[in-house]
Amino acid sequence: xxxxxxxxxxxxxxxxxxxxxxxxxxxxxxxxxxxxxxxxxxxxxxxxxxxxxxxxxxxxxxxxxxxxxxxxxxxxxxxxxxxxxxxxxxxxxxxxxxxxxxxxxxxxxxxxxxxxxxxxxxxxxxxxxxxxxxxxxxxxxxxxxxxxxxxxxxxxxxxxxxxxxxxxxxxxxxxxxxxxxxxxxxxxxxxxxxxxxxxxxxxxxxxxxxxxxxxxxxxxxxxxxxxxxxxxxxxxxxxxxxxxxxxxxxxxxxxxxxxxxxxxxxxxxxxxxxxxxxxxxxxxxxxxxxxxxxxxxxxxxxxxxxxxxxxxxxxxxxxxxxxxxxxxxxxxxxxxxxxxxxxxxxxxxxxxxxxxxxxxxxxxxxxxxx
Amino acid sequence: xxxxxxxxxxxxxxxxxxxxxxxxxxxxxxxxxxxxxxxxxxxxxxxxxxxxxxxxxxxxxxxxxxxxxxxxxxxxxxxxxxxxxxxxxxxxxxxxxxxxxxxxxxxxxxxxxxxxxxxxxxxxxxxxxxxxxxxxxxxxxxxxxxxxxxxxxxxxxxxxxxxxxxxxxxxxxxxxxxxxxxxxxxxxxxxxxxxxxxxxxxxxxxxxxxxxxxxxxxxxxxxxxxxxxxxxxxxxxxxxxxxxxxxxxxxxxxxxxxxxxxxxxxxxxxxxxxxxxxxxxxxxxxxxxxxxx
Numbered sequence: 001x002x003x004x005x006x007x008x009x010x011x012x013x014x015x016x017x018x019x020x021x022x023x024x025x026x027x028x029x030x031x032x033x034x035x036x037x038x039x040x041x042x043x044x045x046x047x048x049x050x051x052x053x054x055x056x057x058x059x060x061x062x063x064x065x066x067x068x069x070x071x072x073x074x075x076x077x078x079x080x081x082x083x084x085x086x087x088x089x090x091x092x093x094x095x096x097x098x099x100x101x102x103x104x105x106x107x108x109x110x111x112x113x114x115x116x117x118x119x120x121x122x123x124x125x126x127x128x129x130x131x132x133x134x135x136x137x138x139x140x141x142x143x144x145x146x147x148x149x150x151x152x153x154x155x156x157x158x159x160x161x162x163x164x165x166x167x168x169x170x171x172x173x174x175x176x177x178x179x180x181x182x183x184x185x186x187x188x189x190x191x192x193x194x195x196x197x198x199x200x201x202x203x204x205x206x207x208x209x210x211x212x213x214x215x216x217x218x219x220x221x222x223x224x225x226x227x228x229x230x231x232x233x234x235x236x237x238x239x240x241x242x243x244x245x246x247x248x249x250x251x252x253x254x255x256x257x258x259x260x261x262x263x264x265x266x267x268x269x270x271x272x273x274x275x276x277x278x279x280x281x282x283x284x285x286x287x288x289x290x291x292x293x294x295x296x297x298x299x300x301x302x303x304x305x306x307x308x309x310x311x312x313x314x315x316x317x318x319x320x321x322x323x324x325x326x327x328x329x330x331x332x333x334x335x336x337x338x339x340x341x342x343x344x345x346x347x348x349x350x351x352x353x354x355x356x357x358x359x360x361x362x363x364x365x366x367x368x369x370x
Numbered sequence: 371x372x373x374x375x376x377x378x379x380x381x382x383x384x385x386x387x388x389x390x391x392x393x394x395x396x397x398x399x400x401x402x403x404x405x406x407x408x409x410x411x412x413x414x415x416x417x418x419x420x421x422x423x424x425x426x427x428x429x430x431x432x433x434x435x436x437x438x439x440x441x442x443x444x445x446x447x448x449x450x451x452x453x454x455x456x457x458x459x460x461x462x463x464x465x466x467x468x469x470x471x472x473x474x475x476x477x478x479x480x481x482x483x484x485x486x487x488x489x490x491x492x493x494x495x496x497x498x499x500x501x502x503x504x505x506x507x508x509x510x511x512x513x514x515x516x517x518x519x520x521x522x523x524x525x526x527x528x529x530x531x532x533x534x535x536x537x538x539x540x541x542x543x544x545x546x547x548x549x550x551x552x553x554x555x556x557x558x559x560x561x562x563x564x565x566x567x568x569x570x571x572x573x574x575x576x577x578x579x580x581x582x583x584x585x586x587x588x589x590x591x592x593x594x595x596x597x598x599x600x601x602x603x604x605x606x607x608x609x610x611x612x613x614x615x616x617x618x619x620x621x622x623x624x625x626x627x628x629x630x631x632x633x634x635x636x637x638x639x640x641x642x643x644x645x646x647x648x649x650x651x652x653x654x655x656x657x658x659x660x661x662x663x
Contacts, residue, residue: 058558079564091555095577104573105563160563 001069001163001196003032003055008064010050024050026220028064032198032213037190039207039228040200042217043243048200051217052166055198057081068163079108081164084157084195088169090149092141092156099137102127102156127155130189147178154189165190167199171206183210204244208232216240233348238358241282241351242321247311251321254281254352261352264318268296269345271352271363279361280320280353287349288312288326290334294342298324303334310334314341401637414634421638430623431639434615437601440526441533441616442594449534450586453541458571460542461549471546478539485536486603493517493528493604518605525605525614533600537593541586548582549575584658588651595647598622617643 008028011021024047032038040048053059055066057078065074073081092101102124106115115123128134131151141149150170157165170186171179187210190197201207207214208228216223216231216239224236235241241249254263255278261269263281288296290312298314301323305311312326312334326343328334334341347365354361401407402422406415425431460470477485492502495516499505504514515521517528552575560570576583598618601609609615610623617639624636 056562058561078562083562085559085562087555087559089553089555091553091559093556093574093577104560104565108564108566108569156559 002034004067005030006065009062011062023220028222030225035194035196036212037197039211039214041207041214044202046217047220048217052168052200056083056085056166082162083164083166084162086153086157086167086170090153092149092152094141097138097140098152099124101152102159105160123159127159131155146174147182165195165197169200237360238280238353247285247325249282249284250324252281253318254279266296270365274361274363278355282351284349285325285327287346288343290328290332291344294344296343297340300336300339300341398637398640401633402641404634407634421634425635425638430610431620434617434620438616441597444530445533445594446590449537449541453538453545457542457545457549460546474542475539482599483603489532544582548579552578588654591650592647
């Protein structure tokens with residue numbers, strides 16, 4: 001089932017008098033393709049959870065429409081939308097066993113949808129098998145680990161075979177190792193069921209690793225939507241560039257003059273066709289190549305060898321994102337001259353952004369190297 | 371020295387508990403076993419269970435026992451049920467919630483005797499008026515009843531009504547906060563699954579707040595078994611004459627009423643009450659443990 005959001009807007013009345021309304025979601029237009037896993041990504045307070053609640057029907061939009069395939073579900077209450085929602089807190093009923101928890105949605109069915117006890121049990125067991133907890137059916141939630149509880153929550157959301165599965169920060173309550181495992185699990189379950197799935201996260205790594213597409217949001221405004229690699233390689237603006245990638249992109253004050261990019265007076269790169277103007281320059285950590293007579297010289301702070309890679313930490317007065325982190329292959333030896341280290345830059349990894357709006361300015365040298 | 375230190379920290383609490391709780395309790399037990407104790411000469415004839423036998427055969431004590439049991443059995447479930455109903459209603463309204471909460475809490479901070487006075491105006495027949503409730507009954511074509519000096523059931527009705535009214539605010543307060551502490555996500559999850567309101571209440575809300583309900587039932591039982599001031603506020607101090615005495619009232623009468631001076635009987639009655647309350651509380655705890663999460 002594909003989901004279409006059309007001019008979706010959610011405004012909350014302001015808490016203080018005479019204040020402006022708070023716009024949690026501002027004029028969203030996008031389509032979630034059928035059977036895909038979509039990550040809604042953004043810093044906290046960006047409106048991603050509100051978007052999820054709007055899709056689920058727990059909140060209704062101020063303006064705009066939501067379509068599930070051909071159905072306009074904007075005014076439908078949540079129970080008639082056919083969605084499954086997994087909460088950040090899991091919201092498992094503590095007084096019920098796993099089986100009772102998973103069967104709970106089925107027991108609500110009325111009229112012609114009503115199921116026999118055997119059918120309910122069978123469906124619950126199917127859902128449990130899908131998330132591999134069939135052996136824990138008689139346990140109470142508190143007798144299980146966080147990861148197991150998470151699976152029960154997913155099973156409960158899946159038992160009615162929803163048209164859309166929604167996950168609100170599904171991994172944030174798990175420890176690092178479990179998080180890795182569970183996100184693959186979510187990917188597997190989604191692939192097996194083929195249910196269109198939307199999940200919310202503030203962790204870009206999490207979103208990039210399992211999503212078919214990511215939607216990057218900031219303060220209620222959709223920034224960019226697309227395949228994770230594409231969004232990473234071609235961010236539309238400085239915010240998206242900064243939000244994606246670890247270590248984060250290095251940002252510098254720079255200037256374009258006569259088709260050349262200057263950082264702190266050093267001519268570092270050819271950017272033909274770009275008008276002369278001051279710009280913000282973003283260089284991905286992997287965009288640096290150690291080179292003795294490279295054009296970009298920075299002051300070396302330290303070298304961190306991390307097995308496969310070496311991280312070179314350096315300083316530059318025009319760097320606005322703190323220390324410069326560059327990652328190079330560990331085979332290279334870092335040699336400093338007078339405490340300085342010189343780099344050549346990979347154009348594909350160097351983005352330039354308008355000073356005022358932060359919008360990325362593409363330049364031809366970049367395309368050739370992708 | 372190291373081993374003594376914890377005891378040193380505990381000493382003030384232990385000393386106070388010992389003087390004001392343990393010693394009196396032991397003393398009551400001793401009194402209850404001393405036959406024919408004379409408080410003036412501080413002498414007694416012998417030791418035995420005579421005091422218990424006397425108390426259990428005293429028609430006044432039997433009456434008090436009956437009154438107390440009726441009071442407990444009627445008011446505890448009733449007040450908890452009504453309290454839950456009002457708490458749920460309070461929890462679901464949006465406007466003026468605080469105002470209503472305050473109104474429902476008012477009886478809690480009102481003096482028992484002042485409330486008793488109001489109830490007198492409502493229920494008592496005097497030379498000038500039949501009482502407000504009787505006036506109401508008569509306007510609807512019924513015959514008035516003397517609720518304060520009349521038949522037993524009428525007096526019991528007033529006592530139960532009064533008790534429920536007095537204990538209600540505390541229960542509402544506890545239950546509203548219990549309801550408010552249930553994680554909102556449970557309700558959202560239930561809503562997504564299309565759960566009916568009735569089912570949400572029985573399957574989610576009630577189990578979630580059941581520890582608080584059990585707490586209220588247990589303290590309700592204990593409180594109702596210790597009822598005394600309510601009866602005095604309504605029927606005056608001569609409760610035996612009114613036939614509305616309670617166990618605690620009986621204990622008080624044995625100590626001070628009509629000259630009093632029977633600490634042995636009072637102690638025996640108090641210990642009987644203690645045994646009853648203890649038994650019921652244990653049963654309650656057993657039930658709550660079985661049904662608990």
